[in-house]
Amino acid sequence: MKIRWSRTILLLTPATLLAAMLFVYPVFGVLSLxxxxxxxxxxxxxxxxxxxxxxxxxxxRTFVTAATVTLICLLMGYPMAYFMAGLSPxxxxxxxxLILLPFWISVLIRTYTWIILLGREGILNKALVAIxxxxxxxxxxxxxxxxxxxxxxxxxxxVILTCLTSILDVERDLVKAARILGAxxxxxxxxxxFPLSVSGAATGGIICFILCLGxxxxxxxxxxxxxxxxxxxxxxxxxxxxxxxxxxxxxxxMLAATFTCLLAYWMLTRKxxxxxxxxxxx
Amino acid sequence: xxxxxLLVYFVLVxxxxxxxxxxxxxxxxxxxxxxxxxxxxxxxxxYREFFIDQSWVDATxxxxxxxxxxxxxxxLLGTLASVALVRSNFRLKGILxxxxxxxxxxxxxxxxxxxxxxxxxxxxxxxxxALTIAHxxxxxxxxxxxxxGSLRRFDMTIERAARILGAxxxxxxxxTTLPFLTPALFASGILAFFASFDExxxxxxxxxxxxxxxxxxxxxxxxxxxxxxxxxxxxxxLVSILGMTVxxxxxxxxxxxxxxxxxxxx
Numbered sequence: 398m399k400i401r402w403s404r405t406i407l408l409l410t411p412a413t414l415l416a417a418m419l420f421v422y423p424v425f426g427v428l429s430l431x432x433x434x435x436x437x438x439x440x441x442x443x444x445x446x447x448x449x450x451x452x453x454x455x456x457x458r459t460f461v462t463a464a465t466v467t468l469i470c471l472l473m474g475y476p477m478a479y480f481m482a483g484l485s486p487x488x489x490x491x492x493x494x495l496i497l498l499p500f501w502i503s504v505l506i507r508t509y510t511w512i513i514l515l516g517r518e519g520i521l522n523k524a525l526v527a528i529x530x531x532x533x534x535x536x537x538x539x540x541x542x543x544x545x546x547x548x549x550x551x552x553x554x555x556v557i558l559t560c561l562t563s564i565l566d567v568e569r570d571l572v573k574a575a576r577i578l579g580a581x582x583x584x585x586x587x588x589x590x591f592p593l594s595v596s597g598a599a600t601g602g603i604i605c606f607i608l609c610l611g612x613x614x615x616x617x618x619x620x621x622x623x624x625x626x627x628x629x630x631x632x633x634x635x636x637x638x639x640x641x642x643x644x645x646x647x648x649x650x651m652l653a654a655t656f657t658c659l660l661a662y663w664m665l666t667r668k669x670x671x672x673x674x675x676x677x678x679x
Numbered sequence: 680x681x682x683x684x685l686l687v688y689f690v691l692v693x694x695x696x697x698x699x700x701x702x703x704x705x706x707x708x709x710x711x712x713x714x715x716x717x718x719x720x721x722x723x724x725x726y727r728e729f730f731i732d733q734s735w736v737d738a739t740x741x742x743x744x745x746x747x748x749x750x751x752x753x754x755l756l757g758t759l760a761s762v763a764l765v766r767s768n769f770r771l772k773g774i775l776x777x778x779x780x781x782x783x784x785x786x787x788x789x790x791x792x793x794x795x796x797x798x799x800x801x802x803x804x805x806x807x808x809a810l811t812i813a814h815x816x817x818x819x820x821x822x823x824x825x826x827x828g829s830l831r832r833f834d835m836t837i838e839r840a841a842r843i844l845g846a847x848x849x850x851x852x853x854x855t856t857l858p859f860l861t862p863a864l865f866a867s868g869i870l871a872f873f874a875s876f877d878e879x880x881x882x883x884x885x886x887x888x889x890x891x892x893x894x895x896x897x898x899x900x901x902x903x904x905x906x907x908x909x910x911x912x913x914x915x916x917l918v919s920i921l922g923m924t925v926x927x928x929x930x931x932x933x934x935x936x937x938x939x940x941x942x943x944x945x
Contacts, residue, residue, distance in 0.1 A: 404848075405767040409775070412760035412819065415752075416778050419816040423793030424785070430796070477692055480685040492689070499696050501919045503877040505893055506912040509900060510699030513706060513714050513909075520702065520716050553696060582681075611786025613880050618900060628788040628880070635792060635884070648789045655785060 428652070430645035442642035452630065452643070456650060459627045462541075463609035466548045467602050470556040473549070475598055478560035493561075496554045504551055508618050511547050512538060515619070539621035547615040552608060556601045563597020564590070596665055603662045607655050627651055703916070707909035714904050725910040735907065738895035742876055745807065745891060749814035749875040750868050756815070757822030757871075758864065762852075764823070765830040776823070783820040790817075791884035798885050805887025813885060817878055818871035825870070829863035830856075862933035869926040873919055 431442050446452045481492050499507060514520050515537040522534040537543055567590055575585040613628035625633075627647050634644040694701075702716060707725060709718035729735045757779075764776055782790060794813055795804070803809035833856060841851035879893040886894060892911070899905050 402767075405763045405769065408759045408763035412756040412779065412823075413775065415756055415812070415816055415819070416782075419794065419813055420782055420790070421778060423797045424789065426796055427789065427793045473692060476685060476688060480682075480689045483682070483685075492693075495693050496696060498920075499700060501923050502700065502912070502916045503879075503893065503919075505877070505879055505896055506703075506908075506915065507699050509896075509908060509912065510703055512900075512904065513716065514698065514702060518715075550696060550699070553692070607784065607786075611788055613788055628786065631788050631792055632883075635795065641792075641796065644792055648792050651786050651789055659784070 424652070427645045427648050430642050431649045434642065442646045446643055446646045449643075452647065455625055455627060455630045456647070458625075459610060460654075462544070462548070462626060463606050466545060466552065466609050467556075467606045469545065469549050470553050470605050471560075471598060471602050474553055474556035474601070475560050477557045478564055478598075481557070481561050482564040493558070496557055499550070500554050504614055507551060508547050508615050511543060511550070511619055515543050515546070538619065539624075541620065541624055543619040544616050544624045547619045548609060548612060551615065552605050555608070556598075556605050559601025559604065560594070560598045563594040563600070566597060567593045596668070600662055600665050603658050603665070607658045610651055610654055700916070703909055703913055707906070707913045709906055712906070714906055714909070725906045726914070728907050729910055729914075732907070734890070735895060735911070738890045738892045741807070741890060742892040745811045745814055746872050746876045748808075748811040749818050750872045752812065752815035753818040753822050753871045754864060754868055757819045757867070758826050758860070761823055761826035761830055765827050776827075779823045780820045782817050787817075787878075787880040791881040794881060795884040804885055805889055807889060810882065810886055810889065810891075813881060814875035814878060817881065818874040821870040821874060822867040825863050825867040826860065829860055833859050859933075862929040865929045866926040869922045873922065 432438055432440070434441065477496075481489055484492060512519075516522070517534045517536070517538070519538070521537060522531075525531050526534060571593070572585050572589050575589045576582070580588065611628055612626055613632065616624045616626045616629055627650070631644045631647050634640045634647070705718055706714060706716050708721045708723070709715055710720045710722040710724050711718070760779060764772060798804045798806075798809060801809075837859075838851050838855040841855050842848065846854065877893060878891075879897060882889075882891050882894055883897065890898070892915075896908055896911065899908055
């Protein structure tokens with residue numbers, strides 16, 4: 398049933414006002430801060446960021462960390478999803494619940510537990526010493542290692558679930574056909590299932606990468622001074638050095654990266670429906 | 680053979696994912712001043728400490744107030760907008776939907792910075808109402824996604840029948856579509872509430888001196904490792920698992936109800 402124009406506008410106005418005042422307008426404000434100092438256009442903030450060694454290093458580090466974490470998540474997540482796809486539907490639901498369980502705990506608390514687990518007096522160090530792998534407790538906390546562990550723990554469920562969907566989307570008959578035509582299970586996997594599900598897994602990777610870019614809590618709590626990411630730098634520039642224009646440039650860089658990823662995501666998903674079924678489009 | 684290797688791998692990775700959950704409970708039950716594992720003696724000392732310490736109680740109350748306020752606002756605005764998004768066609772529909780959902784995808788720190796700058800100008804920093812409305816904006820994507828999804832599955836003939844029988848549009852909506860939407864409203868309400876209840880970064884930027892529960896935990900963490908935090912964490916975890924389970928049950932019950940409803944098959 399179509400509704401009248403006046404009613405549509407009435408229904409949309411409150412939500413649109415909220416989004417416009419608290420989202421669109423402020424975000425455009427940040428974008429404009431990068432090229433406009435309030436009275437006239439300027440290239441100063443962008444120039445300053447490019448001349449600042451710290452900003453460049455942090456930007457680089459953020460992208461490298463995001464890429465590494467995404468890669469780890471995909472490598473760990475795909476086999477998990479493959480295993481889950483082979484389960485009976487009932488068991489699969491149970492497995493999905495297990496995977497999603499940590500999702501219900503706030504990121505803050507999940508990160509916090511790693512402080513206890515990875516500390517000098519922490520459980521992991523005690524275990525390592527007890528087995529005799531190291532004589533002295535080793536420094537785990539406040540290292541890039543800890544940041545990576547914390548981020549993977551938070552993001553892995555998302556990647557597992559997107560991989561699972563993409564594997565389940567593949568037309569089962571195609572794998573069966575390959576087997577009938579004489580392919581070994583390994584060949585059927587590498588030549589049929591994997592190529593057909595990899596683009597779906599890639600969309601999971603893109604989401605993971607976007608989320609990585611914005612990480613704030615994990616690098617602050619688990620990383621040392623050498624693990625600051627963009628979000629931390631923005632926080633510092635706003636609250637400590639009061640350089641809002643530089644913070645705005647960093648935030649805009651993040652936005653640009655996010656949109657680029659979303660574009661890639663959109664292009665991947667648009668092609669996927671026909672791709673995963675290998676032309677057997679329903 | 681491959682299946683067994685995969686099974687072992689699955690157990691290991693799931694263990695890794697659940698690691699924080701497994702250790703949190705025993706740690707929270709310690710009796711000592713310090714975080715330790717395994718605890719030397721068990722007690723509920725730090726749980727008691729939470730309820731005695733006024734700053735923890737205050738932070739919880741602030742979080743609850745903002746959470747309920749933000750949920751109410753996002754549910755109301757989100758549902759109204761969803762009805763328009765599903766039931767009418769206009770040129771900006773795609774863009775508008777994208778804008779409503781975008782706060783979910785855009786990194787929070789960008790929104791935090793953006794809001795901080797405008798809130799300073801509007802003198803809204805350290806204002807609990809402004810914070811509530813900001814949280815409503817963060818929570819709205821969940822409402823819009825779930826309610827539009829649910830509305831698309833609703834059989835419009837039922838509402839049309841009510842209209843033909845003489846009900847006003849609002850009355851028809853309230854008596855036919857709204858009951859159908861109740862579980863979806865409930866589920867999105869729970870998600871919206873936790874989106875607000877867990878929100879840290881934006882709150883850190885725009886709350887001024889106001890302490891919500893996550894901000895209270897955050898401030899605690901940067902000073903020392905206080906054993907109250909694991910106790911709070913366990914309680915929060917129980918609350919969110921409870922909330923999500925209730926939401927899931929509501930969703931399933933609804934699915935069953937409307938699948939076996941003969942009218943919708945007509």
